[in-house]
Amino acid sequence: MKRIITILLAVTISITGLFFTTKLLEPKYMTGILEGAMIGEYYDDPIDHDVVFIGDCELYENISPVYLWENYGINSYIRGSAQQLIWQSYYLAEETIKREHPDMIVFNVLSMKYNEPQNEAYNRMTIDGMKWSKSKVDTINASMTEDEHFIEYLFPILRYHSRWSDLNSDDFKYLFHRDKVSFNGYYMRVDVKEATDVPEGRPLADYQFGENAYYYLDKLTKLCKENDVKLVLVKAPTLYPYWYDEWDKQIVDYADENNLTYINFLEAQDEIGLDWSKDTYDGGLHLNLAGAEKLSKYFGMILSNDMKVPDRRGDEKLAKYWDSVEKRYNAEIKRQTDNLEKFGNVHGDTED
Amino acid sequence: MLFTSYEFLLFLLVVFIMYYLLPGRAQWSFLLLASYAFYFMCDPRYLIFIMVTTVTTFFAAKKISDKKESFDAWFKEHKKEYEKEERKALKAKEHSAEKKIFLACLLFNLGILAVTKYTNFTIANINSILNTFGRPDGISFVDLIIPMGISFYTFQSMGYLIDVFNGKFKAQDNLFKFALFVSFFPQLVQGPISRYADLSQTLYEEHKFDWRTVSFGLERILWGFFKKLVIADRILVVVQAIIADPDTYNGFYAFAGAMFYALELYADFTGGIDITIGVAETMGIKVTENFIRPYFSKNIKEYWNRWHITMGTWFTDYIFYPISASQFMMKLSKKSRARLGNNLGKRVPVYLSSFIVWFTTGIWHGASWNFIVWGLGNFVVIMISQELEPFYRWFHSKVHVDGTFGWRLFQVIRTVLIMSSLRMFDCYRDVPLTFKMFGSIFADSCLAQLTPAAFTGMGITGFDYAVVFIGMLILVAVSLIQRSGSVRVKIANCAAPVRFIIWYSLFMATLIFGAYGIGYSASQFIYNQF
Amino acid sequence: MAPMGDGLREHGVLGGRYDNKEEKMEELLEILGDLHPEVDFTTAKDLVTGGILDSFDIVSLISEINEEFDITIGAAELTPENFASAETIYALIKAKLDDED
Numbered sequence: 009m010k011r012i013i014t015i016l017l018a019v020t021i022s023i024t025g026l027f028f029t030t031k032l033l034e035p036k037y038m039t040g041i042l043e044g045a046m047i048g049e050y051y052d053d054p055i056d057h058d059v060v061f062i063g064d065c066e067l068y069e070n071i072s073p074v075y076l077w078e079n080y081g082i083n084s085y086i087r088g089s090a091q092q093l094i095w096q097s098y099y100l101a102e103e104t105i106k107r108e109h110p111d112m113i114v115f116n117v118l119s120m121k122y123n124e125p126q127n128e129a130y131n132r133m134t135i136d137g138m139k140w141s142k143s144k145v146d147t148i149n150a151s152m153t154e155d156e157h158f159i160e161y162l163f164p165i166l167r168y169h170s171r172w173s174d175l176n177s178d179d180f181k182y183l184f185h186r187d188k189v190s191f192n193g194y195y196m197r198v199d200v201k202e203a204t205d206v207p208e209g210r211p212l213a214d215y216q217f218g219e220n221a222y223y224y225l226d227k228l229t230k231l232c233k234e235n236d237v238k239l240v241l242v243k244a245p246t247l248y249p250y251w252y253d254e255w256d257k258q259i260v261d262y263a264d265e266n267n268l269t270y271i272n273f274l275e276a277q278d279e280i281g282l283d284w285s286k287d288t289y290d291g292g293l294h295l296n297l298a299g300a301e302k303l304s305k306y307f308g309m310i311l312s313n314d315m316k317v318p319d320r321r322g323d324e325k326l327a328k329y330w331d332s333v334e335k336r337y338n339a340e341i342k343r344q345t346d347n348l349e350k351f352g353n354v355h356g357d358t359e360d
Numbered sequence: 361m362l363f364t365s366y367e368f369l370l371f372l373l374v375v376f377i378m379y380y381l382l383p384g385r386a387q388w389s390f391l392l393l394a395s396y397a398f399y400f401m402c403d404p405r406y407l408i409f410i411m412v413t414t415v416t417t418f419f420a421a422k423k424i425s426d427k428k429e430s431f432d433a434w435f436k437e438h439k440k441e442y443e444k445e446e447r448k449a450l451k452a453k454e455h456s457a458e459k460k461i462f463l464a465c466l467l468f469n470l471g472i473l474a475v476t477k478y479t480n481f482t483i484a485n486i487n488s489i490l491n492t493f494g495r496p497d498g499i500s501f502v503d504l505i506i507p508m509g510i511s512f513y514t515f516q517s518m519g520y521l522i523d524v525f526n527g528k529f530k531a532q533d534n535l536f537k538f539a540l541f542v543s544f545f546p547q548l549v550q551g552p553i554s555r556y557a558d559l560s561q562t563l564y565e566e567h568k569f570d571w572r573t574v575s576f577g578l579e580r581i582l583w584g585f586f587k588k589l590v591i592a593d594r595i596l597v598v599v600q601a602i603i604a605d606p607d608t609y610n611g612f613y614a615f616a617g618a619m620f621y622a623l624e625l626y627a628d629f630t631g632g633i634d635i636t637i638g639v640a641e642t643m644g645i646k647v648t649e650n651f652i653r654p655y656f657s658k659n660i661k662e663y664w665n666r667w668h669i670t671m672g673t674w675f676t677d678y679i680f681y682p683i684s685a686s687q688f689m690m691k692l693s694k695k696s697r698a699r700l701g702n703n704l705g706k707r708v709p710v711y712l713s714s715f716i717v718w719f720t721t722g723i724w725h726g727a728s729w730n731f732i733v734w735g736l737g738n739f740v741v742i743m744i745s746q747e748l749e750p751f752y753r754w755f756h757s758k759v760h761v762d763g764t765f766g767w768r769l770f771q772v773i774r775t776v777l778i779m780s781s782l783r784m785f786d787c788y789r790d791v792p793l794t795f796k797m798f799g800s801i802f803a804d805s806c807l808a809q810l811t812p813a814a815f816t817g818m819g820i821t822g823f824d825y826a827v828v829f830i831g832m833l834i835l836v837a838v839s840l841i842q843r844s845g846s847v848r849v850k851i852a853n854c855a856a857p858v859r860f861i862i863w864y865s866l867f868m869a870t871l872i873f874g875a876y877g878i879g880y881s882a883s884q885f886i887y888n889q890f
Numbered sequence: 891m892a893p894m895g896d897g898l899r900e901h902g903v904l905g906g907r908y909d910n911k912e913e914k915m916e917e918l919l920e921i922l923g924d925l926h927p928e929v930d931f932t933t934a935k936d937l938v939t940g941g942i943l944d945s946f947d948i949v950s951l952i953s954e955i956n957e958e959f960d961i962t963i964g965a966a967e968l969t970p971e972n973f974a975s976a977e978t979i980y981a982l983i984k985a986k987l988d989d990e991d
Contacts, residue, residue, distance in 0.1 A: 526966035681965035
């Protein structure tokens, strides 16, 4: 009996120790690179979204769900992450449908250009935040680069053990909780860096999207059809990475064949009213707050007028939730604007 | 499949569980299967080589052993019928018949080793000779695979063959048992070179799960991983940085590189052997120790009795003794004593044999002149220390320092310095460069080189150096404790909480401070354009 | 040398050739003494494992023994067991001499 207690005690202490160490060593993404925290914070929010945007930065930096709520009563969320690859989008969609069954999924098509796993760090930023499910297992298997091992996702300490020398106060402060970094998935920037001289895309040897990319686009289409979720394909209006006409044609054809809506916002820049000297914070790669709100205004109109996404502003519980998001949203605008005035950058870094 | 890979750990886990689930009499067969699976996973093409060596050695040894047995039985019965001279002739005839089989098998297998390992080295040397005679075109290199562990398993098999030929023991009757002896997976990659007489005692036995044995084995494995991952693989980056750029890293850096390499090699090699011995131990199998705190040796000769022991004894038993005790050497000994006097004369054959052994040892380590010169360097050092023996005797009769702590420390430092200097041949590209870099330690060293920035510019940070340093202190501490007996027995005698703390700390230290995996640098995670 | 002889007899090494043995043992001890004057070979028991005789010593030793006793000790016989003490070395020599007879 005593022996069993000893063994149980030893096992408990061992596992607890491992758990704490893992928590401590995991990157927190609370300052600097916030993108790594975005996938994880989805799970804390109330669900029943009508629209879920799934994709890369062309969504999470360019569309503001807060604006959509305030002006159209659209209850939406962006499940976005840095360089989200299409299979990752697919499995996020699978998970989202299982979890909350939205009416509509909006997918940004830029990631069709990637046919193979790309970058380990971005994989981690997209996948680590996901809760364990079959979708997570599948997305890991689909995403791993050559140097990666499944076990390193299962036991993140195997991946992040060498962070021991990088530990800082954030790692202790955020040991068990995280602050919100996004506004229903939106990553805000208020600063401006105008787009000048955006180069034409260099000619490519082959414009055909890869087989693997198509495989997952097909899967996504099928998944949405089977679950009675409306799938909308979009291409954000940002200037770079360059969106080739040859690529656009393939998506147009695909949407036709599969009876999907495809909106290329690049073609609607004037109607949106984008001003590339004011509406981007990094020279045309991403929109800033002003740009994102313009795009949201335009897209919101389509969503609520043409696609009949309901206005849910009457729902008290939801309104209360959104109220809290709006407060954070406005506080962040103020913080960034103040920092911009004081330090010349939104982060409040004194070095820049 | 590297020891430090997830695949290997998974493989181990599966083998371990299966091993104890199976009935005892199936255990050795399962180990054979596992060993071949291990080799197969490394590269399927290797299998054919190890099979050829296994089969030829098995049958040659068996034939010799059977012949010996039937001859001895016959001889015992009939020896009274013959005169002394006739008996001698009969024995000689039998011996030469056995010798034919023995030599055929020996040369065949050493031939495989030579062809796979040394063909391109030979071609390179022929080409450079042709070149000096104005024939720059030369012979083109051949693309040969070098089966993993071939040096180890060939030596192990040949040791067995020689022992059987010498009548040390009867040949193994079961081909599959012998195949396991040759291919036993924990020692396939880097030795030790086990003797059949030792390994066979526990290899084929049935083993029941015994917590003490298993925990000792696991502890040893963990300790091996600690040495390899925390110390060796971390400091390796610095060693590589230094030797990759000899122009920048000369003088003191070259010295530091040699010292770091001494640490790296020790931690890596002994760590790997700890894993090997530990893995075998978890399955109740005893593999011969390969190191006994070598850096604590008084002199180089002693060092070679304590470093890579199984290789040293192999060369002594199967090369040094046969050469030095051969008829030729005995005659040479007589002649040289007659000519050079008893004292010096008797050393000539010993040195000549020793020279051959060290040349072979060098080339066994690798097909390059660097290793040959390294081997001969060891020979020179040992010869000098042998010749200085009378001087030391005289010195110690006058100055009474022998046995004092200071003198012991001096001896240890001397051992480390000499071995590290010789090992520079193992580091640098070629022999002239090695000599140049050795010279530069004395010519170019200056205090200005000793800046922290220079050392943190070699690929690791101050934190990493701290980890290596602390790891090294632990290594030295463990070695010191070990002098009075097994550290694991000492730990086992501690109270349970102490034991737990020691094990868990070692595990966590390896897990956190080990230099494995992709490694984290915040810069990888910097979000740029997507 | 009497106690020594008793010791050897107890070990059954020397059999009946009492006279011969003493001389031979004397010779052997002389050879050993030349090699390591500081060691008392009449009592030392672990010459090889104890690190007194190394491989160089063993080779020097057999070359002198071979010559002195007119026998041939081969490489296969150079084991730690055979060279553990003066007695075991003597036993080896004796076995060789018997064999040659």
